[in-house]
Amino acid sequence: MDKTRVLIIEDESITALEIQKKLETWGYHVVGVAGSGEDAIEIARENKLDLILADIILKGDMDGVEAIEHIYEITDAPVIYLTAHADEKTFERAKETKPAGYVIKPYDEKELAFNMEIALYNRKVKSRVEESEERLKGLNQFMLISSKAMTSSMRIEDTAGFLKEFARFFQSNVHPRFRKELLAENSMRSDEELLEDYLKWLHQFFKNLGYKVDTKDDSLLVNRCFWGTHKGDNKTFCLMCKAITELSFKWTGLPGRVRHDSGVGLNSPTCVFTFGDEEE
Structure with missing residues (x-):
């Protein structure tokens, strides 16, 4: 099983080494330790990341928040900020990056692990x-695009071929x-x-x-059809x-x-699907 890949952004070498050893003991793979924002961005470009631990206050022209803003253009790996202090303005900037966590140094091992x-x-x-939504979106688009090509005058064999493709x-x-x-x-x-x-x-799927x-x-009672009033023109x-x-x-x-x-009965649902009926 592949290990979780973590990037550490910390400019204090002793602290960085301590965190790295602890993470490796826990079974994580530390892909790199960056002492500056620029180094962190470079490591992010060269590696796939699952998680980022970043100090907010870094030496140099770029702090941890700015580094994360650039890294978010490369990866969607979540970030946990590790810091001993930060002014209110910097903290507000950090919040805008929507971090997954915020741990105060000196950090507690259990808090960090959690x-x-x-x-x-x-x-x-x-x-x-997102994967489920993408699959559902694909199905939705398939139905919409395909339905435009369907007409009530389609040959039976063409309809059967389409339904077979839809089922697949x-x-x-x-x-x-x-x-x-x-x-x-x-x-x-x-x-x-x-x-x-x-x-x-x-119910949730159709909804x-x-x-x-x-x-x-x-x-299952369908009260409003996906294609509205057009269903009567196209049994497909x-x-x-x-x-x-x-x-x-x-x-x-x-x-x-x-x-x-x-369409059974007066003011009835568009369709009713009943499940579990015995075979006739």
Whole structure:
């Protein structure tokens, strides 16, 4: 397993060496120790970073805050400031860089270790969220761009080919996220509990795509369609939603099937997807 890569920015050589040894004891990989802002920027350019520990007050023309402002143009690695003192103006500048932590020297080992773990954990969570958002954005764009090319006069074989491609895109972009968010934990859930969790996941998924949805018992109610009033002109739109629900339900491993009712009743939801119905 790769070690976490840390850059130390500290102009007091004894303090820098002490921090380096401590981090290496904890299992971190110190990619470099910079005694000036200029050196720190150079090290950041030459190495991939996971975390930065930076003293605010440095000797020379560039302090730690200015160095971090330049380094943020190179990497998104979080920074924890280590300092014994800083005037109010410098401290306000430091806050504007949105540091992951702030540890007063002489530092407490437990406090430093805790700040580092929290900073790295938050970065990991942020990365996962951004990855999920990017996948969802890709799906959203795929649906929008593709729908413009769809017409009610499309040949059946062309529609089938498109839906097959859509299903493949949905599988590769959403299934990994689905497994992490819904199936990774609580494997001992009953079918009823899993269905309840699945409906919550599906509700949030459609909501993130811009739908207005509700859940009731074992059903998902779509009150506002992604493509609004255009769905009547193009049944392919509805087929994409049907593919999303049927594929994702299949991933749960739950018994039964998905029943789709469109525009049923006066002032009804646009669509109702009911899950777990027995095969006819």
